[in-house]
Amino acid sequence: MPASPRAEAAVRARRFWPWLLLAPGLLWLLGLYLLPLLGLVPLSLSEPLSRFGLETVFRGRLATYLEVLQAYGPILWRSFGYAASATAIGLLLAYPLAFAIRFRGGRWQPLLIGLVVLPSLTSYLVRAIAWTSLLGDNGPVLALLQSLDLTAAFNGLGLLRDGRLLNTPTAVILGLLTNQLPFLVLPLVLAMERIQPCLLEAAADLHAGAWRRFTQVVWPLSRPGLAAGILLGLIPAAGDVVNPLFLGGPNERMVANTIDNLLLVQLQAPRAAALTLVLMALVTLAVLLQLRGRGLDGLPLP
Amino acid sequence: MPAQLPLPSSQSGRRLFLQRLAATAAGAVLAPTLLQACKGSGSGNGNGSGELVMSTFPLYIDPDAPGAPGSVSRFRRDTGIQLRYLEDINDTRQFFARIRPQLAAGRPLVQDLMVLPSWMAQRLIGLGWLEPLPLAQVPNIRNLVPYLANPPWDPQQRYSLPWQSGIAGIAYNIKATGRELARIDDLFDPALRGRVSALLEMRDTMGLLLLADGQDISQPTWAAAQPSFARLEQARKDGQIRRFTGNDYQNDLLAGNLAACIGWSGDVAQLVLEQPDLRFVVPESGGVLWSDVMLMPKGAQHRREAAAWMNWVYEPVEAARIAAAVQYISPVVGVRQQLAKDPATAALAANELMFPDGAMQQRLHSFGPLSESEEARWEERFASITEG
Numbered sequence: 001m002p003a004s005p006r007a008e009a010a011v012r013a014r015r016f017w018p019w020l021l022l023a024p025g026l027l028w029l030l031g032l033y034l035l036p037l038l039g040l041v042p043l044s045l046s047e048p049l050s051r052f053g054l055e056t057v058f059r060g061r062l063a064t065y066l067e068v069l070q071a072y073g074p075i076l077w078r079s080f081g082y083a084a085s086a087t088a089i090g091l092l093l094a095y096p097l098a099f100a101i102r103f104r105g106g107r108w109q110p111l112l113i114g115l116v117v118l119p120s121l122t123s124y125l126v127r128a129i130a131w132t133s134l135l136g137d138n139g140p141v142l143a144l145l146q147s148l149d150l151t152a153a154f155n156g157l158g159l160l161r162d163g164r165l166l167n168t169p170t171a172v173i174l175g176l177l178t179n180q181l182p183f184l185v186l187p188l189v190l191a192m193e194r195i196q197p198c199l200l201e202a203a204a205d206l207h208a209g210a211w212r213r214f215t216q217v218v219w220p221l222s223r224p225g226l227a228a229g230i231l232l233g234l235i236p237a238a239g240d241v242v243n244p245l246f247l248g249g250p251n252e253r254m255v256a257n258t259i260d261n262l263l264l265v266q267l268q269a270p271r272a273a274a275l276t277l278v279l280m281a282l283v284t285l286a287v288l289l290q291l292r293g294r295g296l297d298g299l300p301l302p
Numbered sequence: 303m304p305a306q307l308p309l310p311s312s313q314s315g316r317r318l319f320l321q322r323l324a325a326t327a328a329g330a331v332l333a334p335t336l337l338q339a340c341k342g343s344g345s346g347n348g349n350g351s352g353e354l355v356m357s358t359f360p361l362y363i364d365p366d367a368p369g370a371p372g373s374v375s376r377f378r379r380d381t382g383i384q385l386r387y388l389e390d391i392n393d394t395r396q397f398f399a400r401i402r403p404q405l406a407a408g409r410p411l412v413q414d415l416m417v418l419p420s421w422m423a424q425r426l427i428g429l430g431w432l433e434p435l436p437l438a439q440v441p442n443i444r445n446l447v448p449y450l451a452n453p454p455w456d457p458q459q460r461y462s463l464p465w466q467s468g469i470a471g472i473a474y475n476i477k478a479t480g481r482e483l484a485r486i487d488d489l490f491d492p493a494l495r496g497r498v499s500a501l502l503e504m505r506d507t508m509g510l511l512l513l514a515d516g517q518d519i520s521q522p523t524w525a526a527a528q529p530s531f532a533r534l535e536q537a538r539k540d541g542q543i544r545r546f547t548g549n550d551y552q553n554d555l556l557a558g559n560l561a562a563c564i565g566w567s568g569d570v571a572q573l574v575l576e577q578p579d580l581r582f583v584v585p586e587s588g589g590v591l592w593s594d595v596m597l598m599p600k601g602a603q604h605r606r607e608a609a610a611w612m613n614w615v616y617e618p619v620e621a622a623r624i625a626a627a628v629q630y631i632s633p634v635v636g637v638r639q640q641l642a643k644d645p646a647t648a649a650l651a652a653n654e655l656m657f658p659d660g661a662m663q664q665r666l667h668s669f670g671p672l673s674e675s676e677e678a679r680w681e682e683r684f685a686s687i688t689e690g
Contacts, residue, residue: 251538257689
């Protein structure tokens with residue numbers, strides 16, 4: 001039976017509506033993200049016209065990428081190394097925390113989640129400055145380590161450098177870790193929320209002990225939460241600018257500091273653009289590896 | 303009536319510390335956004351408000367204190383001119399990046415006056431981005447100390463008028479070092495590893511290292527600077543140098559994170575009020591004498607008001623109040639006599655870091671000019687060290 005014109009119009013409208021609803025977001029992404037990002041491509045292949053300007057002329061100069069990789073390759077590695085360390089340690093902390101909130105939180109669950117999120121309500125800048133007082137040479141953290149006679153041991157482990165904590169890799173990773181902890185905990189709690197209690201009851205009925213229930217039910221079903229956490233934690237950490245600036249020293253600079261300095265202090269826009277694109281490419285690669293074709297559908301993103 | 307100069311107190315010291323912390327934070331908030339170039343006071347299309355706008359470094363003037371209005375308030379009261387005094391220059395090169403787009407496009411800034419180091423003044427003069435100062439309306443220019451008049455980069459004193467000068471040298475905490483420091487080599491003592499900082503201001507850090515290597519910094523050359531660059535780079539890699547800093551070394555000195563650093567004379571004089579164990583010394587091999595100057599960007603509209611301000615701060619009484627607060631080298635003749643008159647500030651009149659005598663002047667050296675291509679090379683090399 002041929003569809004009536006009215007039904008056809010309804011179908012057309014149904015197709016049209018989602019696009020209309022998506023339009024503001026898409027336009028936003030296109031205008032403020034995609035176009036500026038694409039604009040970086042010709043900029044990265046250009047040469048500066050003068051030393052005191054950001055004006056450039058397009059020369060198709062690919063050598064900039066080589067120079068950037070040579071000069072700042074170690075800083076890129078360092079950035080991903082710090083971000084990965086912070087995420088790994090963060091997950092070790094976040095997993096038991098999320099487990100406790102989900103399975104032992106009871107009626108306190110909303111309050112506990114609130115407490116996890118609470119530090120994020122302070123500016124990340126204020127947090128970093130607060131850390132400088134806590135981790136300083138005369139600060140309470142070192143005083144505690146000294147009173148416990150742990151300074152030498154921590155020095156030996158490479159966690160302290162010459163007995164100090166501020167302006168070391170440890171301090172930067174600690175700063176990154178505190179920034180991303182809520183982003184690691186929340187997806188894990190969400191993933192664990194999706195675990196039906198009846199599954200655990202069934203496992204118990206089948207004589208699975210607590211450990212087996214965890215390894216065979218909770219762990220596999222909470223893994224999407226880990227994947228989401230890595231996605232939400234690792235990427236912002238790799239591009240962090242404030243923690244290395246305040247908690248690190250010149251040997252702990254991360255790639256965002258370098259881009260900032262190249263663009264705003266050294267006025268080398270093509271190099272800054274090339275380094276930004278390399279960073280974006282590496283981040284995209286990390287995301288693709290992380291998803292490995294699974295798509296975002298299964299991830300418990302908050 | 304003799305001028306009543308405000309005596310710095312430890313209370314004002316604590317306030318300064320908080321202000322410094324806020325200034326550091328403000329600088330850091332702006333930088334990571336990567337939008338600084340299009341943000342804030344650099345983006346104005348001129349300033350037709352009738353208000354005189356001035357950009358300068360933080361804590362470079364006597365602030366308002368209870369019962370004792372600071373220079374900005376007194377200038378407003380004395381002249382009726384509205385002055386917007388912006389302490390928004392955290393790092394000279396970042397500020398340059400901020401004002402550059404407007405000046406390059408021939409558009410006026412919101413600022414009528416800017417206080418910047420002489421090397422930046424030289425660059426701006428070369429680029430043709432400055433207005434000649436209305437010095438005909440500044441009779442007090444006669445009070446300018448002769449040795450600062452007509453510098454080689456502004457031989458007829460058309461574009462610049464000194465604000466303050468100072469000395470880059472060694473600042474240290476005697477309790478933390480356990481001994482007096484006198485030489486640049488002391489900063490490289492392994493006993494101080496990780497508790498030393500150097501300045502991001504290239505001419506100050508490199509100037510001191512070059513002097514320690516026996517070089518003449520009035521005529522710096524690339525070849526002669528290589529050992530100093532190598533030494534600095536090695537010290538950074540070894541962890542001897544904890545940080546490269548702008549004004550923010552002050553927080554680390556007070557917090558006890560630094561035992562010694564390259565610092566500026568006036569800063570340390572102010573910090574001693576809070577931390578009596580701090581010392582400032584001009585190294586045996588010599589200190590770097592620098593000068594910050596007032597400049598008028600191209601297209602500035604408030605020439606009359608700017609002239610009134612420059613004339614006002616070149617009154618010895620007013621200049622003495624500023625000098626007593628900031629403790630740098632005042633460019634105004636008669637400041638020493640003003641300070642000596644008041645028992646509260648008489649000690650400052652004898653301070654050789656504020657009023658260098660002949661012997662001290664012999665030990666101070668100014669960093670000479672670098673050609674544009676040389677400067678590019680130097681800055682790139684220096685950044686490769688400071689930015690890891």
